[in-house]
Amino acid sequence: MKKMLMAAISLLVVFSAAAVVHAAKGERLKFIEGDVVTIDVAAKAMTVKGRKAETVITIDEKTVVRAAREKKSLTDIKVGDRVMVKYSEADGKYFARSIEVKPVKADKKISEPAKPGVIPAKPGY
Numbered sequence: 001m002k003k004m005l006m007a008a009i010s011l012l013v014v015f016s017a018a019a020v021v022h023a024a025k026g027e028r029l030k031f032i033e034g035d036v037v038t039i040d041v042a043a044k045a046m047t048v049k050g051r052k053a054e055t056v057i058t059i060d061e062k063t064v065v066r067a068a069r070e071k072k073s074l075t076d077i078k079v080g081d082r083v084m085v086k087y088s089e090a091d092g093k094y095f096a097r098s099i100e101v102k103p104v105k106a107d108k109k110i111s112e113p114a115k116p117g118v119i120p121a122k123p124g125y
Contacts, residue, residue: 027088036081057096067101
């Protein structure tokens with residue numbers, strides 16, 4: 001019992017120290033999910049169209065690109081791909097820390113249009 005308690009306290013101390021180091025860097029990660037509008041491999045930049053606006057993301061040596069849990073490279077990303085980007089902001093630029101290429105969803109084919117539902121009236125109303 002004492003060993004488990006000591007192990008739990010040790011883990012808590014380690015994770016707390018890691019959180020303090022991360023906070024000390026001042027790097028807060030933000031997220032954007034959207035479609036790739038442009039990509040420039042030579043300039044290591046891409047534009048992602050999110051819900052609100054288009055955002056230019058810079059890719060650097062710290063950026064990790066993944067698709068279907070496999071490590072990929074910037075050249076594997078294509079215009080029109082759906083991506084989830086975790087990024088940080090520094091000097092007015094957005095630097096990608098990770099890019100997850102989302103799988104393409106097959107269009108759902110509807111055999112017949114949806115019909116409006118009819119709710120029966122309750123007696124007494």
